[in-house]
Amino acid sequence: xxxxxxxxxxxxxxxxxxxxxxxxxxxxxxxxxxxxxxxxxxxxxxxxxxxxxxxxxxxxxxxxxxxxxxxxxxxxxxxxxxxxxxxxxxxxxxxxxxxxxxxxxxxxxxxxxxxxxxxxxxxxxxxxxxxxxxxxxxxxxxxxxxxxxxxxxxxxxxxxxxxxxxxxxxxxxxxxxxxxxxxxxxxx
Amino acid sequence: xxxxxxxxxxxxxxxxxxxxxxxxxxxxxxxxxxxxxxxxxxxxxxxxxxxxxxxxxxxxxxxxxxxxxxxxxxxxxxxxxxxxxxxxxxxxxxxxxxxxxxxxxxxxxxxxxxxxxxxxxxxxxxxxxxxxxxxxxxxxxxxxxxxxxxxxxx
Numbered sequence: 001x002x003x004x005x006x007x008x009x010x011x012x013x014x015x016x017x018x019x020x021x022x023x024x025x026x027x028x029x030x031x032x033x034x035x036x037x038x039x040x041x042x043x044x045x046x047x048x049x050x051x052x053x054x055x056x057x058x059x060x061x062x063x064x065x066x067x068x069x070x071x072x073x074x075x076x077x078x079x080x081x082x083x084x085x086x087x088x089x090x091x092x093x094x095x096x097x098x099x100x101x102x103x104x105x106x107x108x109x110x111x112x113x114x115x116x117x118x119x120x121x122x123x124x125x126x127x128x129x130x131x132x133x134x135x136x137x138x139x140x141x142x143x144x145x146x147x148x149x150x151x152x153x154x155x156x157x158x159x160x161x162x163x164x165x166x167x168x169x170x171x172x173x174x175x176x177x178x179x180x181x182x183x184x185x186x187x188x
Numbered sequence: 189x190x191x192x193x194x195x196x197x198x199x200x201x202x203x204x205x206x207x208x209x210x211x212x213x214x215x216x217x218x219x220x221x222x223x224x225x226x227x228x229x230x231x232x233x234x235x236x237x238x239x240x241x242x243x244x245x246x247x248x249x250x251x252x253x254x255x256x257x258x259x260x261x262x263x264x265x266x267x268x269x270x271x272x273x274x275x276x277x278x279x280x281x282x283x284x285x286x287x288x289x290x291x292x293x294x295x296x297x298x299x300x301x302x303x304x305x306x307x308x309x310x311x312x313x314x315x316x317x318x319x320x321x322x323x324x325x326x327x328x329x330x331x332x333x334x335x336x337x338x339x340x341x342x
Contacts, residue, residue, distance in 0.1 A: 020228055020229070024221065024224075027221050027224050031220050031221055035214070035220060036214055036216075039214055049216075049217050052220060053224055056224040057224065057227050057228065122203055123206070123210070130211050142213075144208075145211065176204045180200050181197075181200055
């Protein structure tokens, strides 16, 4: 059967029957997201590669027990996030135990005005601000905006209360907006 | 808030949304997939994992019960039954043409044998009940552990 005609559910079923080629296609489909989740959580490419590899291996070993109660990608991302939590316990603490008001969103502000003006690009400014966010928040952003997971799915993947997820993402948007407006005001 | 401020806020919201959506993803290392597949090939168990299903428990329990019954019967059956078995064995080994009906007639004329049979049957019923209860327990445990294992990560 051609790969394009094979659904993910079919690939998962074949992989559950220990068909390595089918699992290889699942790896190919999800490797970028799994790698980027690990990269956002650790900030180190080498660690991210090791974690991504471990996540896929763990998924392969656990796949016979996967009952399809959640989407495969949600299940896979949760494995990845659990490994990230084990690798960086601070990641979970930051998101789970600290009230959101106490998390420092280390927004850098306009920085060098001349340079920023030359770039004349608010998007570039925002990208820098996003890159400066704490790892946990960057993971949330990746799950929400790059992987298009629902809030409920993110809560499941991150093992966080739904309200915490919503609050974090709302506050991130508010902080970024505030920073952007301040950045623009500096040049009016 | 003035109209100008409101439009500025809306525009800022849109820009933030766009920036969040366009936060670039890094390309995974080109060797990642190959490394994963290599690890999978290496991790393939030489022997399949032992995961007995309920039918395995059932058959195993049935066989164990039979063996148990033989042992118990050997201890509780009267000597007449032992004699009967020895006659059967002797008849089979020596090829004597003793008909089963004749042997049974001999067997049932011995008074102590019938109560012993009733006791044996009652014992068998009790053992069957115990086996059924054990099987139900194993089945529940098996499903519970499978459900736990299906939880990813951790």
